[in-house]
Amino acid sequence: MFLVEAPLVARREVARGMFVLSLDAPQIAQSVRAGQFVNLGWSPGPLLRRPFSVYRTEGDRIEVILKAVGGGTEQLLAMTARDTISCLGPLGHGFELSPGPRSVALVSGGLGVAPMPLAAREARAAGMGVTWVHGARSVDELCSEADGDQQIWATDDGSRGFAGTAVAAVPDADLVLACGPNRMLAAVAMRWPDAQVAVETYMGCGTGVCLGCAVPLARGGYDRACKEGPVYRAADVEWSMLPVHLPYAISS
Amino acid sequence: MTIDMSVEIGGLKLRGPVLAASGTFGYGTEVPLLERRALGAMVSKGIFLRPRAGTPPPRIVETPSGMLNAIGLQGPGVEGLIRDYAPQWAQWDFPVLVNINGETAAEYGELAARLDGVAGVAGFEINISCPNVEQGGLYFGNDPRAAAAVTDAVRKRTDLPVWVKLTPMVTDVGVIARACEAAGADALSAINTFVGMSIDLTTRQPRLSFRTGGLSGPAIRPLAVHLAHQAARAVSIPVIGIGGIMRADDALEFLVAGCAAVQVGTATFVSPNAIAQVHDGIAAYLASHGFESLSDLPRYLPRD
Known part of the structure; x- marks a missing residue:
C-alpha cells in the first residue's frame, strides 16, 4: 500500500459525461492488480476519500474512470494538468485470474x-x-x-x-x-x-x-x-x- | 531541542499525548502507513463478551464536515480478542486499552475480569453509550447512577487503569463526569460521537440502515472542545479530548482547554499517518513557543 501525491496528467471523455483521468503514481501503477482500487482525496474535496477501481495502467500512470455525480466528482473533473490528487492504494482483493479457464x-x-x-x-x-x-x-x-x-x-x-x-x-x-x-x-x-x-x-x-x-x-x-x-x-x-x-x- | 511529549494518564505512562480512538484503528493490525513512534496509546475497537455481527449496510454516510456511522460494534467477542489480538499487543512498544461494552453493569464487570491479567491489555476504556437492558434501554451514559454503577462494576474487577468514555448526549456532562470519578475512574475520554440522522431524498428513508448513527469529524469539534473543557473543570482526574481532530492545532485546542491528551479518529480514515502528523505538529508548536515539555503548556481552566 502506498500513499502518493499524484499529479493529474491527462483527461479524456469516453462516453457522454464519463471521463478517464490519468494520474502519475508509479508505485501504484507497478503493483496494482485487476479489481483493486485506489482511495482518492483532493482539495478542497469531501471529508472522506472516495474509492475508484483502477481502470488501466500505462507505465507510471494509473487511470480511473468517473462521472460527475456530486460536488466532489465535479471538483475532480474541474482539475487541470499538474493538480495533485492524494492516492492511497492499491487496496482490496481483486480478481483471481490464474491459468485454467480457456x-x-x-x-x-x-x-x-x-x-x-x-x-x-x-x-x-x-x-x-x-x-x-x-x-x-x-x-x-x-x-x-x-x-x-x-x-x-x-x-x-x-x-x-x-x-x-x-x-x-x-x-x-x-x-x-x-x-x-x-x-x-x-x-x-x-x-x-x-x-x-x-x-x-x-x-x-x-x-x-x-x-x-x-x-x-x-x-x-x-x-x-x-x-x-x-x-x-x-x-x-x-x-x-x-x-x-x-x-x-x-x-x- | 527535543520536546518532552510524555504524559501520565491515571497511572499509565505514555510517550506522547496522541492516541488512536476506538473504532478508528481496528485492533491496531491494519494501519500500515502510520509511523508508530508517535502513537501514545491505542484504544481498541469496542468489544462485548460475545461476538457480534454488526448492523446491515449502509453503515456510514458522509455529512457536511463529518460522517455518521452505525457499525453496531461488530467484533469477535472477548475470547476472539484474547486469542487473535492480545498476543500481538504484548509485543508492541505502546499500551493498548480495550474499549469495553455491555448490556448490563455486570457484563462490563465480567469483561474486565476476563481481560485483567491478559498480556497485552494495559487498561480499559468503558463505553457508556450503550443501552442498559435492565433499565428499559436507557443509555448508561445518560444517567449518573448507571454510569457510576458501570464504572464501579469494572473498578471492582481490575487494578488496571479504567477510563470512562463520556457521551455528549446529556444535559450536563459535568454531573456524569463527577459520578464516574467518584466511582473510581482513573481518567475520562471526552467525547463520544453525537447521535445524528440523514435522509435520502430518493428513497425518502434514512441513509443508514440503523436509522441513526454517531456523528464524528470536524463538524463536532467546537462542541467537543466545550464538553471536554466542561468535564475537565468538573473533575480532578485527567480528561482525554476527542472530537474532530484533523491536525495539530485542533489537538492543541483540546489540550489548552484542559485535556491531558487527545484521541484522533476520523482523521486516520482520511490520512493513515494523521496521528504522527498531529504529534509532530504539537511538538513543533511547543518548540516555537518556547516550551520544553507538553506539561509546560498553560491550560485554560478558570475556577469561577
Whole structure:
C-alpha cells in the first residue's frame, strides 16, 4: 500500500459525461492488480476519500474512470494538468485470474466498466480468450473504449447492439467477471454462482479499520469490501441485504 | 531541542499525548502507513463478551464536515480478542486499552475480569453509550447512577487503569463526569460521537440502515472542545479530548482547554499517518513557543 501525491496528467471523455483521468503514481501503477482500487482525496474535496477501481495502467500512470455525480466528482473533473490528487492504494482483493479457464466474459454495466481493462490484460496473460460485454441505458452512455477478442454491446433502448441488459447478452464462457449496479450483480449471481463480481459499497477508510463497507454474506455475517473484497464469488454475497439505491460507489 | 511529549494518564505512562480512538484503528493490525513512534496509546475497537455481527449496510454516510456511522460494534467477542489480538499487543512498544461494552453493569464487570491479567491489555476504556437492558434501554451514559454503577462494576474487577468514555448526549456532562470519578475512574475520554440522522431524498428513508448513527469529524469539534473543557473543570482526574481532530492545532485546542491528551479518529480514515502528523505538529508548536515539555503548556481552566 502506498500513499502518493499524484499529479493529474491527462483527461479524456469516453462516453457522454464519463471521463478517464490519468494520474502519475508509479508505485501504484507497478503493483496494482485487476479489481483493486485506489482511495482518492483532493482539495478542497469531501471529508472522506472516495474509492475508484483502477481502470488501466500505462507505465507510471494509473487511470480511473468517473462521472460527475456530486460536488466532489465535479471538483475532480474541474482539475487541470499538474493538480495533485492524494492516492492511497492499491487496496482490496481483486480478481483471481490464474491459468485454467480457456475463456472469460467481462460483463460490465455503466461505470462498472472500471476494473475490466486490467482484467482483460491479466486474463489474456493467463491464456484466456476474452469476450467484452458492456451495457448502458443508451448508446451515448456506452464507454467507447473496449477490449477483448470479441465485443458485445447492450443497451436498454436498443440504440446499439443487443436490446436488453448486458447480463442477458453474455455468451458461454468458462469464467464470468462482472461489475455494475448491485441489481445487475444479483442477476449475475442467479445465473453464474461462481462468477467473480466487484461490488459497490460506501467506504470509510478503505484500509479495513472502520468496518463501514460491510458486505452481507450468504453464510451470515459481514466482511469488508475494502479488504476481503471488493471482488467476491457471486453466490457468497447476500444480495437481498445490499442496498440497490446507492447513488454511487466505487466510481463516484 | 527535543520536546518532552510524555504524559501520565491515571497511572499509565505514555510517550506522547496522541492516541488512536476506538473504532478508528481496528485492533491496531491494519494501519500500515502510520509511523508508530508517535502513537501514545491505542484504544481498541469496542468489544462485548460475545461476538457480534454488526448492523446491515449502509453503515456510514458522509455529512457536511463529518460522517455518521452505525457499525453496531461488530467484533469477535472477548475470547476472539484474547486469542487473535492480545498476543500481538504484548509485543508492541505502546499500551493498548480495550474499549469495553455491555448490556448490563455486570457484563462490563465480567469483561474486565476476563481481560485483567491478559498480556497485552494495559487498561480499559468503558463505553457508556450503550443501552442498559435492565433499565428499559436507557443509555448508561445518560444517567449518573448507571454510569457510576458501570464504572464501579469494572473498578471492582481490575487494578488496571479504567477510563470512562463520556457521551455528549446529556444535559450536563459535568454531573456524569463527577459520578464516574467518584466511582473510581482513573481518567475520562471526552467525547463520544453525537447521535445524528440523514435522509435520502430518493428513497425518502434514512441513509443508514440503523436509522441513526454517531456523528464524528470536524463538524463536532467546537462542541467537543466545550464538553471536554466542561468535564475537565468538573473533575480532578485527567480528561482525554476527542472530537474532530484533523491536525495539530485542533489537538492543541483540546489540550489548552484542559485535556491531558487527545484521541484522533476520523482523521486516520482520511490520512493513515494523521496521528504522527498531529504529534509532530504539537511538538513543533511547543518548540516555537518556547516550551520544553507538553506539561509546560498553560491550560485554560478558570475556577469561577
